[in-house]
Amino acid sequence: MLLRRVRDSPRDAESVRRLALASRDAAAAEPHASPGGTEPVDCPVAAVRHRRATEHLARTDPEGCWLAEDGSGRPIGAVRAALREGTWALSLLVVRPEARGAGVGGALLERAIAHGRGTLRGIARATADPAAARLLRRAGFSLHPTLRLSGSLDTAGLTAPDGPAVEGGAGQRDLMDSVDRAVRGGAHGPDHEELLLHHRVVVADDLAGSGYCYVAEDGRVELLAATSRRIASRLLTAALLSLPAGTAVTVDQLTADQQWAVDVGLAAGLRVSGSGLVALRGMRPPAPYVPSPAFL
CATH class of the missing domain: 3.40.630.90 (Aminopeptidase)
Structure with missing residues (x-):
């Protein structure tokens, strides 16, 4: 597995979107699944917004955006995070279904968290996926259920x-x-x-x-x-x-x-x-507040 920064390019942005789609579809196929925490990525307008958000974050905060690739160079996971005035925000952590259980998500989260090391506050989007929840809890986040x-x-x-x-x-x-x-x-x-x-x-x-x-x-x-x-x-x-x-x-x-x-x-x-869930570290749930799917 190779980790590299997400480039500010249409190709990398589309790779991240396709990983998000694959992760969402796999979660939806599981028994008793809910769409919790998923960001719209498939309709044409939402696809453009998702790609633009990835390019924007890769451009303004490259140390927080990473791709994981397998030995053949195929993307198997991605993370998007940003640091804004001492508040670290993770908007996306996805792993291709067939690559789960191999430490990909943990490696990506570690890189993203390293970018925010030393910050007082952290907020992250999370689905109800147990593996993602475990990773965030181990990183010191509290988990809060959310409504739609x-x-x-x-x-x-x-x-x-x-x-x-x-x-x-x-x-x-x-x-x-x-x-x-x-x-x-x-x-x-x-x-x-x-x-x-x-x-x-x-x-x-x-x-x-x-x-x-x-x-x-x-x-x-x-x-x-x-x-x-x-x-x-x-x-x-x-x-x-x-x-x-x-x-x-x-x-x-x-x-x-x-x-x-x-x-x-x-x-x-x-x-x-x-x-789904929102994960918080060093802060209470912001209120009154409705977080952005892409920027929290």
Whole structure:
């Protein structure tokens, strides 16, 4: 097995996406499987976003992105992690099904964690796969179950936001970084530039607090952070009301602290289901917060 850095190239980005697909499909085929923690990678729009996220992370944080290859040079595993202002975030750890049990996942995780060594805080996406859970627990992470809100959007049940929530953009970068620091301990920084290429962002900033919410046209709430539950509820409501009624909506990776989001989702006619795990080290579950699949 050879470990090498992921290159900022379409070829490597597609290799990582195909590994994620193979890992997801294998997990779905297992008895009593759930799609917990999986990132959409197969529809055309999601595939582009997944490849772009890999290229972005390989470019901005190359020490956190690694590929494992077998003796013939075939990719058999990948990891994506980033270090942002003292907060280390792991968004992807996948191993090809036939290569599992050979130490590939552990070797990849070790490289990614080494990149964040010395940081105070760590957050990682995780599926319910026992091998991934064991690796993260051995690395000192606590595991927290998460929920997903999904379904056809019923805007009739949503009340108008209780204050201003407006369309934002690059001009709100300082505000968004400030909210990140308050909620997750470190700004997303350059990740906001990538997110703004693919999503609309709704922002709020008044006496009740500050926050932002990225939402995609396909109905996925990509990332939300706020300094109060009132602002978070306002932002999520405004983001959902900006979508056409009947849109297939997804709000994912909600820890138990995010009951404000559950309330908004239920009012919008969404169903609640299990979603997987989030792993944390040196920090409590960020709240009010909806993590990004690609950037946490």
